[in-house]
Amino acid sequence: MLDSNFSTSDPANWRWTAPEPCQLAEMRQQMEEWQRTNIGLMAMKNSLTDGNSSLFPYIDVPDPAATGALVLCGQEAQRLSEARLYYADEDTTAASLAAAATPPGEPVSADRLPSPSGLMVFADPIGSYAVNTRTAAPGQGGEPVQLHTPIVAVSWSLWSPRVGRVPVEWIANTVHGREFVHPAEQGIWLTFYTACGAALRGVDPGTMLHSPALGDTARAGELVAALDFPGRPELTWDNETVLFLGRRFPEAGSPLGTTGGWAQTVYTAWQLMSQTGEHAWTETEVVPRGRAGRKRDRRAGITGDGDVNVVRLRASHRPSAEATERDRQDCDGRRPPRTEYRWEVPPYRSPNRCLNTRLHAVGGCTHAERIIRQHFNGPKGKPVRRPRGPVYVWDKVPA
Numbered sequence: 001m002l003d004s005n006f007s008t009s010d011p012a013n014w015r016w017t018a019p020e021p022c023q024l025a026e027m028r029q030q031m032e033e034w035q036r037t038n039i040g041l042m043a044m045k046n047s048l049t050d051g052n053s054s055l056f057p058y059i060d061v062p063d064p065a066a067t068g069a070l071v072l073c074g075q076e077a078q079r080l081s082e083a084r085l086y087y088a089d090e091d092t093t094a095a096s097l098a099a100a101a102t103p104p105g106e107p108v109s110a111d112r113l114p115s116p117s118g119l120m121v122f123a124d125p126i127g128s129y130a131v132n133t134r135t136a137a138p139g140q141g142g143e144p145v146q147l148h149t150p151i152v153a154v155s156w157s158l159w160s161p162r163v164g165r166v167p168v169e170w171i172a173n174t175v176h177g178r179e180f181v182h183p184a185e186q187g188i189w190l191t192f193y194t195a196c197g198a199a200l201r202g203v204d205p206g207t208m209l210h211s212p213a214l215g216d217t218a219r220a221g222e223l224v225a226a227l228d229f230p231g232r233p234e235l236t237w238d239n240e241t242v243l244f245l246g247r248r249f250p251e252a253g254s255p256l257g258t259t260g261g262w263a264q265t266v267y268t269a270w271q272l273m274s275q276t277g278e279h280a281w282t283e284t285e286v287v288p289r290g291r292a293g294r295k296r297d298r299r300a301g302i303t304g305d306g307d308v309n310v311v312r313l314r315a316s317h318r319p320s321a322e323a324t325e326r327d328r329q330d331c332d333g334r335r336p337p338r339t340e341y342r343w344e345v346p347p348y349r350s351p352n353r354c355l356n357t358r359l360h361a362v363g364g365c366t367h368a369e370r371i372i373r374q375h376f377n378g379p380k381g382k383p384v385r386r387p388r389g390p391v392y393v394w395d396k397v398p399a
Contacts, residue, residue, distance in 0.1 A: 024308045054259055082116075092311050092312060094342055098346045108243045114270060125335060126262055127150075127265065133209055150335070161182075161183055188245070196236045207220045243263060282314065284309050287308040288307050327340060
């Protein structure tokens with residue numbers, strides 16, 4: 001979020017940083033209210049009209065974009081109202097990105113959800129995409145400028161294409177391909193959020209940019225200031241997708257698109273959070289919502305409890321501070337954080353892991369994919385091979 005001491009004279013301030021976990025409940029309330037405002041509905045209608053949506057609820061009416069906006073915003077408002085709140089710390093975000101380098105091999109399952117509805121904010125972006133613009137209008141010259149929009153949060157809920165008794169045809173562009181969604185499908189809806197104006201804040205505030213919305217050029221600082229008005233939430237809807245239950249992610253190397261890559265990372269984060277016992281990756285601290293905040297939530301129609309679940313990697317799984325700092329130095333706050341140095345052997349997937357070996361022989365066990373932390377096999381005291389060559393362990397020489 002934008003620093004309260006923000007100054008246009010200091011370009012270092014022009015980047016989004018994660019809020020404190022205790023601020024998530026207030027941010028959620030603004031996000032939920034925005035979906036029910038006229039300007040929020042108009043923004044969604046414009047997105048549908050321009051084709052900038054992954055899912056379009058088509059209803060045979062004179063203005064299908066306006067009706068579709070009502071459906072999408074209404075569902076998102078309910079999703080946010082019921083959401084349990086989560087904050088994934090920097091190491092959890094990095095581990096999710098590292099393990100998501102290969103797609104989940106198991107069928108998409110609702111059992112991986114940490115709650116039926118949720119809103120999770122990440123300490124670092126889980127992805128981004130570039131938008132190319134210029135310092136002047138097309139045909140007037142100008143220098144090329146590339147803006148990076150970071151994806152920093154996600155909401156989710158179980159989802160069905162049915163909308164009451166109204167016949168709706170959903171046109172979906174998801175990780176499973178573009179299709180008309182069958183009315184009997186069941187899935188997990190994901191809405192990806194960016195920080196308001198984060199792409200513009202990634203350049204010097206004095207940079208002249210061509211704005212198609214204005215039909216003219218303006219300074220980046222002026223464009224950001226135009227977005228700063230009462231009621232505008234810090235996190236804004238960027239894109240969306242659906243993971244259909246029972247289907248699998250495309251194999252590694254398949255073109256997923258931006259939403260597919262982000263969904264892969266989110267699902268991997270859920271896998272990390274759902275592992276328990278000796279395979280547990282994370283631990284959770286609950287930041288409770290205060291009494292006054294709960295009252296405000298109830299008046300606003302929020303049904304979620306407002307407590308924030310802060311998800312951290314267990315101490316035994318955290319990378320060294322030095323390795324984290326080396327990766328952090330290569331991150332500009334707009335793209336996903338690097339994870340090359342944090343783990344010598346990145347987290348990897350172990351498919352079809354037996355969860356109860358005692359019952360395996362009689363067929364009474366269950367199997368699930370596990371994400372495995374860095375470890376070394378072999379006799380104790382023998383050489384250990386790492387990707388960059390052998391490291392030898394020397395025993396103390398007896399006197």
